[in-house]
Amino acid sequence: xxxxxxxxxxxxxxxxxxxxxxxxxxxxTLGLAKDQGSSxxxxxxxxxxxxxxxxxxxxxxxxxxxxxxxVLRLTLDGSGACAIQKxxxxxxxxxxESDAATLFGFIADCVKSMAPETVNAPTPTLIGFTFSxxxxxxxxxxxxxxxxxKGFAAKDCVDRDVGALxxxxxxxxxxxxxxxxxxxxxxxxxxxxxxxxxxxxxGVIFGTGTNACYYERRELMPKWSGPEEAxxxxxxxxxxxxxxxxxxxxxSMLPWTxxxxxxxxxxxxxxxxxxxxxxxxxxxxxIVRQLIVDLTARGLLFGGKxxxxxxxxxxxxxxxxxxxxxxxxxxxxxxxxFAEAGVSVPPADxxxxxxxxxxxxxxxxxxxxxxxxxxxQQVTRDDITxxxxxxxxxxxxRRHPTFRKHLEECIEELRDPRSPAPLFAEAEDGSGTGAAxxxxxxxxxxxxx
Numbered sequence: 001x002x003x004x005x006x007x008x009x010x011x012x013x014x015x016x017x018x019x020x021x022x023x024x025x026x027x028x029t030l031g032l033a034k035d036q037g038s039s040x041x042x043x044x045x046x047x048x049x050x051x052x053x054x055x056x057x058x059x060x061x062x063x064x065x066x067x068x069x070x071v072l073r074l075t076l077d078g079s080g081a082c083a084i085q086k087x088x089x090x091x092x093x094x095x096x097e098s099d100a101a102t103l104f105g106f107i108a109d110c111v112k113s114m115a116p117e118t119v120n121a122p123t124p125t126l127i128g129f130t131f132s133x134x135x136x137x138x139x140x141x142x143x144x145x146x147x148x149x150k151g152f153a154a155k156d157c158v159d160r161d162v163g164a165l166x167x168x169x170x171x172x173x174x175x176x177x178x179x180x181x182x183x184x185x186x187x188x189x190x191x192x193x194x195x196x197x198x199x200x201x202x203g204v205i206f207g208t209g210t211n212a213c214y215y216e217r218r219e220l221m222p223k224w225s226g227p228e229e230a231x232x233x234x235x236x237x238x239x240x241x242x243x244x245x246x247x248x249x250x251x252s253m254l255p256w257t258x259x260x261x262x263x264x265x266x267x268x269x270x271x272x273x274x275x276x277x278x279x280x281x282x283x284x285x286x287i288v289r290q291l292i293v294d295l296t297a298r299g300l301l302f303g304g305k306x307x308x309x310x311x312x313x314x315x316x317x318x319x320x321x322x323x324x325x326x327x328x329x330x331x332x333x334x335x336x337x338f339a340e341a342g343v344s345v346p347p348a349d350x351x352x353x354x355x356x357x358x359x360x361x362x363x364x365x366x367x368x369x370x371x372x373x374x375x376x377q378q379v380t381r382d383d384i385t386x387x388x389x390x391x392x393x394x395x396x397x398r399r400h401p402t403f404r405k406h407l408e409e410c411i412e413e414l415r416d417p418r419s420p421a422p423l424f425a426e427a428e429d430g431s432g433t434g435a436a437x438x439x440x441x442x443x444x445x446x447x448x449x
Contacts, residue, residue, distance in 0.1 A: 002295065002298055002300050003295075003300065006291060006295075006356070006359065007359065009257045009258075009259075010257070010359040010360065010362075010363045011363075012255060012363055012366045012367065014413055016255060017366060017367070017370040017410070017414060018370075020253075020254070020255075020371070021374040022374075023242075023245075024241060024370070024371055024374040025378065027040040027241060028040055028042060028236070028374070031236075032216070032221050032222065032234070033222045034222070034223050039241050039242055039243045039244060039253070040238060040240065040241055041134060041146070041235070041236070041237040041240065042221075042237075043136065043234065043236075044137060044226070044234060045183075045187055045232060045233045045234065045235050046137055046139055046140040047140070047181075047183075047187055047441075048229040048230075048231070049441055050190075050191065050194040050200075050215065050233075051195040051440075052195075053079065053080035053195050053196070054079075055076045055078065055195075055437060055441060056077065056078040056440070057440055058073065058074070058075045058076075058125075059073075059125075059127065059128060059436040060073055060074070060111070060114075060115060060126070060127040060128070060177065060436075061074060061128045061431075061432045061433075061435040061436050061439075062107060062127060062128070062130060062131075062435075063130040063185070063188075063431045063432050063435065064107065064129070064130060064132065065131075065132030065150075065185050065207075065208070065209075065431060066132075066150055066151075066207075066208045066209075067090065067096065068089070068090055069088070069089055069091060069110075070087065070088045070089070071086065071087050071089070071111050071114040072084055072085065072086040072087075072429075072432040072436075073086070073115065074432065074436040076436065076440055080195050082436070084429060084432060084433070089110045091103075091106070093151075095154075096151060096154065097152070097153045099154055099155040100154060100155070100156040100157045100160065101156075101169075104165045104166050104168070107169065108166070108169035108173050108175065109173065111127070111170060111177065112173050112175055115177070118175045118176050118177050119174045120174050120176065121176040122176070123176070124176050124177065125178070126177075126439050127177050127178065127179055127180060127439070128180060128181045128183050128188075128435030128436055128438055129141075129162070129163065129166055129179050129181065130183045130184070130185050130188050130431045130434070131162055131182050131184070132150075132184060132185040132186075132205075132209070132431070133145060133146075133148060133150070134147055134149065134237050135162060135182060137235075138161075140180070140182070141163045141179050141180055141181050142161050142182065143161065144160060144161055144162070145158050145159065145160060145162050146158070147269070147272065148269070149273055149276070150208055150209045150282060151268060151282070153268060162182065163179045163182050181435065183431075183434060183435040184211065184213060185430065185431040186203040186204060186205050186211045186213040186235060186236075187203060187213050187233050187235060187434060188203075188427075188430045188431045188432070188435050188437075188438070189203040189205060189391045189392070189393045189434055190203025190213055190215075190233060190391050190427075190430070190434065191203075191430070191433075191434035191437040192427040192430035192433040192434040192437065193389065193391030193425055193427045193430065194391070195437060197389050197391075197425065199388060199389040199423070200389040200425070201215045201379050201388055201389070202214040202215075202372070202375050202388060202389070202390040202391065202422070203233075203390070203391045203392075203393075203427070203430070204390055204391070204393075205393055206279070206280070206281075206368060206393075206394040206395075206396040206397040206403070207280065207281055207394025207395045207396055208281045208394075208395070209239055209273075209280050209281075210275070210276050210279055210368070210396075211235070211236065211238055211239055211276075212236045212371065212372070213233050213234060213236060214233070214234060214378065214379055215231055215232070215234075215379070216231055216232065216233075216234045217230065217231040218231050218232070221234070238275060238371060239276030239280070240272065240273050240274070240275065241253070241274070241275035241371070242254040242274045242275050243271065243272060243273070243274050244271075246274050254275060254367075255363075256278075258294075259290040259291050259294065260274075260277065260278060260287065262293075262294075263286045263287050263289075263290050264277055266286075266313045267283075267286075275367070275371070278364060278367055279363075279365075279367050279368050281394070281395055281396045282318065284321055284360050285316045285317050285319075285320060286313065286314055286316065286318075287360050288320075288321065288356050288357055288360050289313075289314070289316035291356045291360075292316065292353070292356065293306060293310065295352075295356075296310075300352070301349050301352065301353070302345075302346065302349060307341075307343040307344075308342075309341045309342055315341075316341075320337050320341075321357045321400070322399055322400050322401060323336075323337050324337060324353065325354065325357055325358060325400070326401045327354060331347075331350040331354075334350055334353060335350070358402075361400060361402065361403060364396075364403070365402070365403045365404075365407045366406060366410045368403075368407055369406075369407045369410035369411045369413075369414060370410070370414060372390060372422065373411060373414050373422075376390070380419065384418055384419045385418065385419065385420065386420075387420050387423070388420075388423070389422065389423045389424075389425050390422050390425070391425055391426075391427040391430060392424050392425065392426055392427065393426065393427050397424075404424065407424070408421075
């Protein structure tokens with residue numbers, strides 16, 4: 001009976017997912033109309049055009065989206081091909097939780113080590129800044145940070161222009177580098193795929209965090225008061241879908257459980273990014289941990305005695321899910337995972353723990369499918385027979401053994417049979433190549449390097 005309660009809570013029948021899709025479409029419409037009142041921010045990106053494939057030049061890109069970030073040098077040859085050099089750097093928790101000067105200064109130091117030739121150079125080198133956090137953009141290369149997500153909490157950054165903060169840190173080090181575009185990683189992902197696929201109109205990240213963007217027509221964006229372009233890419237910030245409208249009790253925009261609530265209560269930013277907390281890599285492991293804590297307290301696991309490593313927040317890493325779900329009846333993987341954590345698992349508990357992982361990851365995939373299909377419906381509202389490619393990046397999509405399978409199966413379950421199923425296509429280094437493509441297409445200042 002105890003496990004049946006869990007199974008029921010994580011089971012999402014078709015009709016519940018249809019409600020999620022309808023609610024997302026409503027929140028999209030509301031978010032396109034005004035800046036307040038919707039849990040989807042629907043942020044204009046000032047990226048008006050998808051790439052044509054004839055872009056040329058050498059550019060740099062900063063890719064900041066998590067605890068690992070990269071600096072890239074990219075050369076576009078005008079035929080859609082791109083040569084990439086890149087260096088990866090690690091952000092410590094201390095830097096992620098420090099302040100603006102420390103965080104952006106560290107990033108600028110890394111740019112300097114990658115591109116020493118830009119120090120006191122006579123002409124500026126253009127750089128695209130992939131900044132994968134909610135930003136209220138005011139131009140292609142400026143925008144204020146709305147809030148930190150994904151474990152970042154650096155002070156003196158919220159409500160400040162991240163383009164200016166980055167530009168100042170670069171200038172302080174004598175680098176003649178011009179921040180020419182602030183790009184969300186979903187936008188970069190969309191751009192990187194669109195250069196070779198004219199059907200690509202949606203970009204999605206399923207990784208540490210999750211987000212989506214898509215190309216929207218100007219007339220469907222009442223809140224937009226900028227240039228009269230035909231349309232632009234809209235950054236949905238869908239990780240916040242359901243914020244303020246979700247609870248354990250129905251009616252709730254999201255199928256929120258008491259284990260989700262427990263995980264949210266212990267998170268760095270409670271009551272925020274609720275959709276992300278149900279599906280992304282940063283949080284799936286914590287949901288499983290909350291289930292283990294509860295079921296152990298109820299005598300169903302570990303003989304009622306919780307192992308010390310699982311008493312700590314984030315004590316069950318999300319990558320454990322992938323390893324455990326790849327296991328066979330011998331349970332060698334799960335045994336190895338728990339040995340790594342210093343935990344001995346009673347043999348009778350092994351299939352139950354694997355089932356908990358499967359329940360959490362499958363729910364994440366099905367919620368993701370509903371969200372993707374809602375966006376595709378928005379894109380194809382005037383032509384339901386239109387073929388749409390969804391550019392995807394992120395470790396959950398690439399590495400989890402069953403996430404993509406469950407995602408695509410759920411798409412088939414939910415889609416209108418008159419509409420072709422969207423094609424999910426991995427973007428090749430979207431957050432780097434995509435930032436360069438935005439810069440190559442929109443150059444507000446200076447020549448290319």
